[in-house]
Amino acid sequence: MGKILKITALAVMAVGLLTGCGSSKNEKASADKVYNFKYECVLNEASPWYKMGQRMAKQMKEKSNGRLNMEVYANAQLAGGNQQKGLENVINNVTQVDCRSSMLWQVMDDKLGVWAIPFFYDSTNQILTDMKDKEGYNAYKKALEAKGLHLAGLVEYGPRPIASNVPIKSYEDMSGKKIRVASVQLHLDALKAFGANPMAMNWSEMYTGLQQGTVSGMEAPYQVMIENTIYDVCKNYYDCNWVMDPGVVTVNAKFYNSLPDDLRKIFDEAFEDSRKWEIAEYQKLNKEARDKIVSQYGCTINPMSEADHQKFKDAMKPVIANYEKKVGKDYLDLFRNKK
DSSP states (O other): OHHHHHHHHHHHHHHHHHHHHHHHHHHHHHHHOOEEEEEEESSOTTSHHHHHHHHHHHHHHHHTTTSEEEEEEOTTGGGTTOHHHHHHHHHTTSSSEEEEEGGGGGGTOGGGGGGGOTTSOSOHHIIIIITTTSHHHHHHHHHHHTTTEEEEEEEOOOEEEEEESSOOOSSGGGTTOEEEEOSOHHHHHHHHHTTOEEEEOOHHHHHHHHHHTSOSEEEOOHHHHHHTTGGGTOOEEEEEEEEEOOEEEEEEHHHHHHSOHHHHHHHHHHHHHHHHHHHHHHHHHHHHHHHHHHHTTOOEEEEOOHHHHHHHHHHHHHHHHHHHHHHOHHHHHHHHTTO
């Protein structure tokens, strides 16, 4: 019986040693593992969003000794330019990191459209800085988590004026105008409330639509207007800044949580540094683009009066009331009352 116990004890020790060796190898393998992943933004290579991705990729590769290897793509290339597919790609871990305007997330969940409500915020800074770490931000984060996504943070995109090939100088001038927008219900409903005729149209078709008169206007930040030479087909700009729409950077949660603690820290630090750079850069470019529209491209910018601003806000009341029914008063109050 004593011999049996000794043999059993030796066997247990041997298994323990083997297990220990296995753990050491696994830990070493984990420490050496290279994480290859993809970042995609919907804007082109000249945009701060793309350059932010490049900046992140460089920092992560250097600080991780090559273990974090992020490929950067522009123009929604991985999704073939399809906005819906781009959303699905990051949810399904086809793309690991994604940057797009907040309004586009509404198609996945009405709650995710809250930062794109027209005439609801006074500036993009109100969203980018004031909302950080507040209850609304955390509620938005939870809504993304339910989709299997980690919210890395918000970046600048810019206030959105309306460009048109016919002058728009007042609230009343919006009546009957065919304005191209993305297929976002909040924006379709808002433009209808203003008396306009919104038309959901793919970005790739918009320029031709403006040339041929299929639509009479579009909306986007000034820098995006410059990047896409909108000034060639639209000489009039209504400086209403109807939407303060940030960029939302999401990360597939399965991928993000798979990173070892040290690499996740490097990822977070690289993003935060690049995020701060992007905000300052995009705000500077939007200001410069607004000036160039007039000085270099001979366009006209029409300001919005305080009286018209109030008319837009009044017209938005039933639209916001309808949106509140979809997302819940408690949810919307987190953004409305803490602005």
